[in-house]
Amino acid sequence: MTYTDLKNEICNTWVQLSAEQMAQVRMALLDISSSVGQYPRMREISKCSSLASALILLEKWKLLTPQKVDIILQLTEHVGPHTGMIRGLIEHYKKKTFPTADTYDSEETHVQQNPVPHDPVYNRICEYLSENLRGRWSDLGRSLGLGNLVTELFRDPAIRKKDKVYQVLEEYRVRVQGDPIPGLLQALQGCELNLQRKHILREILS
Structure with a gap:
């Protein structure tokens, strides 16, 4: 079989x-x-x-x-x-x-068992970004290589921006091999979301 x-x-x-x-x-x-x-x-x-x-x-x-x-x-x-x-x-x-x-x-x-390293930490990052990305969630999504998902979420006005951030970050976590945090930090830097990146480094990861 x-x-x-x-x-x-x-x-x-x-x-x-x-x-x-x-x-x-x-x-x-x-x-x-x-x-x-x-x-x-x-x-x-x-x-x-x-x-x-x-x-x-x-x-x-x-x-x-x-x-x-x-x-x-x-x-x-x-x-x-x-x-x-x-x-x-x-x-x-x-x-x-x-x-x-x-x-x-x-x-x-x-x-x-959770297969993702640093899961509680990543969850804190998701929670923080969902409250602090405002309209930049789509930029981050594209920087993470999730352009198709961003387009799909744009088409559904019923989904709150906060939930769109969660969906983008969780989709990235599912797709990435290993620890998703380094790639997320790099994507934030690529989008020039430096305030959010610094907060994560200083307040969550330190």
Whole structure:
């Protein structure tokens, strides 16, 4: 069984979810994003209309990969009476793919750990910038290489600027390899947001 086969088997279990089941999936996504320290991505979560789109979102967050599949159980445990079957599919996939794989409990513990270095510090930086960027959030987003996201956020006037800052910073954290703080400081310097950069260095990182 391949990784794609596993996802297809699970999605075929619920070809069409009821409104109540889809609400359970969205609640699970919210819990998952919060448990690993991500800013809840309500706009992305609200767009999920199927189990397949929920799996794609977990992959985007790098929480679901061919090596980390137990998160699917957390996503589907309240959707319907198929938890045992889903667990069986996952265990079968792991035995075929990783003959010496750890147990479900050990992988779940790994998933719950925050993979981002300095996470509490980065959260403080996000909070500070969300209150102090004013109209410059788009400049920072482009400097971080997130021009497409900036354009998308511009098109949605219902999102507060504060929340747009959070979305840009969290998207950067998801995409960057390793510690996001050095790249963020460099982007602030590139945008000539020197007051904000100095505050972060002196008041948060010192």
